[in-house]
Amino acid sequence: MTELQILEVDGSRAADVLSVVHEAFANRPPLDPPATALEETEESIRKALDANGGLLVIHEGRHVGALLFEERGRMLGLRRVGVLGSVRGLGVAAQLASRAFEIAAERHCGGVELEARVELPRTVQFWRRMGYVESGRNGNRLTMLRLLPxxxxxxxxxxxxxxxxxxxxxxxxxxxxxxxxxxxxxxxxxxxxxxxxxxxxxxxxxxxxxxxxxxxxxxxxxxxxxxxxxxxxxxxxxxxxxxxxxxxxxxxxxxxxxxxxxxxxxxxxxxxxxxxxxxxxxxxxxxxxxxxxxxxx
Ligand SMILES: Nc1ncnc2c1ncn2[C@@H]1O[C@H](COP(=O)(O)OP(=O)(O)O)[C@@H](O)[C@H]1O
Ligand SMILES: [Mg+2]
CATH class of the missing domain: 3.40.50.300 (P-loop containing nucleotide triphosphate hydrolases)
Known part of the structure; x- marks a missing residue:
């Protein structure tokens, strides 16, 4: 078994989370309007992590996946969900999503909500497979929702x-x-x-x-x-x-x-x-x- 660790992190790991976000989002096709992930700084990530926490995935000593939590009323919001191409096929994104869902339960939230771009059908498909359904749309941004049982x-x-x-x-x-x-x-x-x-x-x-x-x-x-x-x-x-x-x-x-x-x-x-x-x-x-x-x- 390959070693995969998912850590719940605060602002002290901002630099590690930022490196994953930048690398993961730099490899995405250009979108219009563009994704703003590349504008994140260590400071903006630290603020987000200190406020609501996030997840950092470590595989064989390397930082390969991350996401930020955000408060969306009773829902736990996910932002900047990123996984590096080098670990594609290992199920990192699915494990990241599962861990986030568990944390939503631990925090007594009603469920998990996130936004996905309609131009990225494989991303939308991934969240559907994870049990999410569309709950709204704002331009090219779909809101996707999975409620806790x-x-x-x-x-x-x-x-x-x-x-x-x-x-x-x-x-x-x-x-x-x-x-x-x-x-x-x-x-x-x-x-x-x-x-x-x-x-x-x-x-x-x-x-x-x-x-x-x-x-x-x-x-x-x-x-x-x-x-x-x-x-x-x-x-x-x-x-x-x-x-x-x-x-x-x-x-x-x-x-x-x-x-x-x-x-x-x-x-x-x-x-x-x-x-x-x-x-x-x-x-x-x-x-x-x-x-x-x-x-x-
Ligand atoms: N805690 C319970 N909840 C539901 N039904 C119960 C319970 N305890 C006993 N029963 C009995 O079990 C049977 C359930 O049958 P039914 O509702 O027709 O099941 P289903 O439609 O799932 O086949 C009923 O006879 C009901 O009285
Ligand atoms: Mg019946």
Whole structure:
């Protein structure tokens, strides 16, 4: 194994971070407007590192990667993410990104946010592979966001229903919730709680013979569209739902939706339920996309 070290650093390592930033950014294609990384000085880097810290990657004694942290409200911002061409293929950028995500959790941030240039599609693609989605655009600058997952212990079926009821209070028309977990994990039970919270008509059950069922609101609110994608082999298309209800106007909950329902909405809530021997469940909630950026789960 090659020796790779990722250090969390402050302003005392400004010179080392600056050397990586300059070398990494000098090798990028020219952009318009140009990237300002080459204008960084030891002083500007020291200020940034003393304020929010950063990461420095050392490989076989050489400084080969770096980034700066910045405060972006509840999000941990990443700036000047740079890796030297000499270590390409070693996964340095991925490890740097993973470490930054861990630090966001340690600092109790909601997630990680950064800007990527649209002219650098491979960079954008890299962040997508790392679980980031586009959350905004300003000229040629894309904002990309990855939110931290939240976990809850749900001791009983009623706790799972109550959680669904609580979640329903946060949901708005157009929201998509994707539920995963083995058979019997509690996906339908959680959906029942959402249905109760939304005050919709009809019993929420496993839609065994139909792919989806629409539950209208009893209070003039958004209907609940409950989908069971278990028997669908391919990616779910809106046409498959065969609904006379518009997903934009409904709250859509898809059981077994992982890998099938992501195309339904750019922003979605991914919920995974894992069952334990004592019948309790661990819920892992992963918010994806700008819709959830400012919500506390
Ligand atoms: N903590 C819990 N959370 C959810 N369901 C639970 C829990 N403890 C027991 N159960 C029971 O487990 C079953 C879960 O079934 P269901 O919700 O249909 O699962 P799925 O839709 O994931 O296949 C229900 O009978 C429910 O009463
Ligand atoms: Mg079910």
């Amino acid at each position: 939240v976990t809850r212990t749900l001791p009983t079926a009623d706790d799972t229903r109550d959680f669904g009821g609580w979640l329903a209070g946060l949901l708005r028309p157009g929201d998509v919730v994707i539920l995963t977990g083995d058979l019997g994990a509690g996906k339908t039970t959680l959906t029942q709680g959402i249905g109760t919270g939304l005050a919709v008509r009809g019993q929420v059950t496993s839609p065994t013979f139909v792919i989806s069922r629409v539950h209208p609101s009893t209070q003039g609110g958004a209907p609940l569209v409950h989908v069971d994608a278990y028997r669908l082999d391919d990616e779910l298309e809106l046409d498959d739902l065969d609904l006379d209800t518009d997903v934009d106007q409904a709250i859509t909950v898809v059981e077994w939706g992982e890998g099938k329902a992501e195309g339904l909405a750019h922003s979605r809530l991914q919920l995974h339920l894992a069952r334990h021997d004592d019948d309790s469940r661990t819920l892992t909630l992963t918010p994806v996309g700008p819709r959830w950026r400012d919500l506390h789960f």
